[in-house]
Amino acid sequence: MKSAKDIWVFGDYRNYFQNRVTLQILARAVDLATTTGGKVCAVVFGHNVNNYVAEYIAHGAQKVYVVDDERLSLYSLETYSRLLTRLAKEYKPETILVGATRFGQEMAPRVAKQLGTGLTADCIDLEIDKKGILVQIAPSFGGNLIAKIITPVQKPQMATIRPGTFQEQPHDDNAIGETIILPLPKDLPEDRIRLISSEYRPAKKQKIEDADIVICGGRGMGSKGKFKKLFDLACLMNAEVGATRPVVYSEWISHEALVGQAGKNIKPKILMSFGISGAIQHTAALTDADFIIAINKNPNATMMKMADVAIVADANQVCLGIIKALKEKIRD
Amino acid sequence: MLNIIVCIKQVPMVSELPWNSKTGTLKRELAEGMMDPASRRALEAALQIKENLDANICAVTMGPAMAEEILHQAKALGADEGVLLTDRRMAGADTFLTSHILSRFIQREYNSFDLVICGSQTSDSETAQVGPQLAEDLGIPAIGYINKISVKENTVEVQRHVDDFFETLSMDLPGLVTIDLSAYKPRYLALEGVEKAFENPDIRIIDAEKLGFNDDFNALKDSPTRIIDVFSPTTQNENRVLKGAVKKLVDQLFDEYGKVISSGMGKDLKTHEHDEV
Numbered sequence: 367m368k369s370a371k372d373i374w375v376f377g378d379y380r381n382y383f384q385n386r387v388t389l390q391i392l393a394r395a396v397d398l399a400t401t402t403g404g405k406v407c408a409v410v411f412g413h414n415v416n417n418y419v420a421e422y423i424a425h426g427a428q429k430v431y432v433v434d435d436e437r438l439s440l441y442s443l444e445t446y447s448r449l450l451t452r453l454a455k456e457y458k459p460e461t462i463l464v465g466a467t468r469f470g471q472e473m474a475p476r477v478a479k480q481l482g483t484g485l486t487a488d489c490i491d492l493e494i495d496k497k498g499i500l501v502q503i504a505p506s507f508g509g510n511l512i513a514k515i516i517t518p519v520q521k522p523q524m525a526t527i528r529p530g531t532f533q534e535q536p537h538d539d540n541a542i543g544e545t546i547i548l549p550l551p552k553d554l555p556e557d558r559i560r561l562i563s564s565e566y567r568p569a570k571k572q573k574i575e576d577a578d579i580v581i582c583g584g585r586g587m588g589s590k591g592k593f594k595k596l597f598d599l600a601c602l603m604n605a606e607v608g609a610t611r612p613v614v615y616s617e618w619i620s621h622e623a624l625v626g627q628a629g630k631n632i633k634p635k636i637l638m639s640f641g642i643s644g645a646i647q648h649t650a651a652l653t654d655a656d657f658i659i660a661i662n663k664n665p666n667a668t669m670m671k672m673a674d675v676a677i678v679a680d681a682n683q684v685c686l687g688i689i690k691a692l693k694e695k696i697r698d
Numbered sequence: 699m700l701n702i703i704v705c706i707k708q709v710p711m712v713s714e715l716p717w718n719s720k721t722g723t724l725k726r727e728l729a730e731g732m733m734d735p736a737s738r739r740a741l742e743a744a745l746q747i748k749e750n751l752d753a754n755i756c757a758v759t760m761g762p763a764m765a766e767e768i769l770h771q772a773k774a775l776g777a778d779e780g781v782l783l784t785d786r787r788m789a790g791a792d793t794f795l796t797s798h799i800l801s802r803f804i805q806r807e808y809n810s811f812d813l814v815i816c817g818s819q820t821s822d823s824e825t826a827q828v829g830p831q832l833a834e835d836l837g838i839p840a841i842g843y844i845n846k847i848s849v850k851e852n853t854v855e856v857q858r859h860v861d862d863f864f865e866t867l868s869m870d871l872p873g874l875v876t877i878d879l880s881a882y883k884p885r886y887l888a889l890e891g892v893e894k895a896f897e898n899p900d901i902r903i904i905d906a907e908k909l910g911f912n913d914d915f916n917a918l919k920d921s922p923t924r925i926i927d928v929f930s931p932t933t934q935n936e937n938r939v940l941k942g943a944v945k946k947l948v949d950q951l952f953d954e955y956g957k958v959i960s961s962g963m964g965k966d967l968k969t970h971e972h973d974e975v
Contacts, residue, residue, distance in 0.1 A: 646931045
């Protein structure tokens with residue numbers, strides 16, 4: 367019954383995006399399990415969730431723990447975290463991985479606290495060291511550095527994983543997995559948080575995550591007024607505008623536009639990066655960009671080193687120059 | 699009276715960090731401190747609640763002695779009390795231990811609290827874990843990433859937009875909320891606030907012993923997580939570097955990469971300024 371080396375992946379499926387994150391983490395868990403020897407298990411809570419159970423098996427889960435109950439039909443932080451804690455105490459997995467969605471970021475800390483174990487936030491990679499310990503790799507110190515973090519004593523080892531960090535495996539209909547159906551315990555305390563209303567309200571249509579061209583601006587644009595020119599450029603290029611954290615904190619643009627940790631991951635064909643030095647919180651979200659054009663006065667900025675084309679100049683001036691050129695070049 | 703505790707943090711001004719890319723080290727002691735932007739929003743939420751009902755706001759931070767600065771700032775903005783939890787033995791606490799230390803303070807020194815408010819995530823580590831873990835340690839319910847809070851007697855009603863769901867939720871007090879980075883734009887320091895802070899400049903300073911931790915307590919050692927290595931992100935892309943006057947740079951960009959840009963845009967571009975088709 368006890369499963370000391372298993373890796374658990376929390377089945378977060380509430381919307382399409384969250385479900386992709388679960389599949390991405392499953393793929394990595396499969397890699398890690400080849401070293402550790404344990405099983406890859408998904409944990410799914412909800413009502414009528416058979417399709418997710420099947421999907422997680424098709425994506426690498428060898429075992430799925432399911433609690434399917436009408437009372438779990440809506441996501442509930444308190445009930446879900448207590449349930450996960452209880453299962454973890456009973457089955458003793460070595461590791462629990464949770465997607466760093468908003469829900470995951472709220473639930474995982476509570477589970478870690480209940481279990482008395484460590485938790486690393488928003489990992490951008492995971493490894494197994496020689497002793498079989500999970501090495502959790504996450505941005506640190508304001509994104510200027512990357513830290514390798516372990517939970518050497520307590521178990522399970524827990525981490526939340528940034529969406530888009532890993533690549534999901536192809537769907538395999540022939541994959542076989544064991545399903546363990548568990549009842550909802552009768553003695554779970556009542557939820558102290560009351561849901562008055564919940565409405566699915568996806569963000570605006572052309573999401574920055576799916577845009578072919580993304581124009582990102584940093585503090586190097588100079589001012590809020592100059593930053594706004596990026597929207598003119600975006601309009602000409604059918605692009606979406608993203609921003610770094612200092613820009614969002616300075617309120618040049620809303621938090622929705624944040625690219626990087628606590629914000630969005632992007633995968634454009636072209637990324638144009640204006641006046642961005644390149645803290646890891648930001649750059650880790652750019653690894654899937656096909657072609658990067660960076661503009662910065664400082665040729666040694668990390669962003670400039672990452673770029674395919676690095677233009678050493680004032681970001682605002684180049685922005686204005688490109689706008690002017692495009693107005694002439696776009697055929698009517 | 700509603701007793702509100704606001705947890706705030708002093709953070710380095712991230713964009714100005716004196717960071718040595720050769721040695722991969724960070725001169726933290728040289729980094730100038732400021733109140734974490736999310737903490738400012740947490741404080742703002744508390745101040746707005748106090749505008750409508752009788753409330754006492756206690757701002758608490760854990761950090762080195764210099765973190766006292768942000769408590770003065772919080773008081774100048776309208777907090778009634780400032781508390782600094784400081785001790786060498788608290789240094790190096792991970793989120794598990796940080797939330798435990800804060801919880802100890804609240805339970806021992808402030809047992810009649812109603813509402814705890816935190817920022818959703820600090821700008822330096824951005825874990826977003828201390829708020830939820832503090833709630834768990836205190837045994838109270840918590841709602842994260844809220845945009846709006848209203849207090850009615852012994853309950854709070856909040857709104858938030860998370861994972862594409864727009865939700866209205868409520869909970870009984872005591873409880874904890876974390877304020878989303880998009881909400882409660884912080885006010886600027888008003889002159890009358892500064893004067894008030896000077897009238898009552900006291901900051902309570904509390905060490906590990908006063909919180910009841912025994913002699914063996916050491917946050918770095920007692921934290922379940924351990925940092926084993928820190929390194930700088932390296933990138934060694936073979937790239938094309940363009941330099942010169944802006945006009946020339948823009949022309950060069952379109953001459954060399956016009957096709958890439960045009961295919962990304964899904965629009966044809968004239969290959970040369972003056973060519974006519």
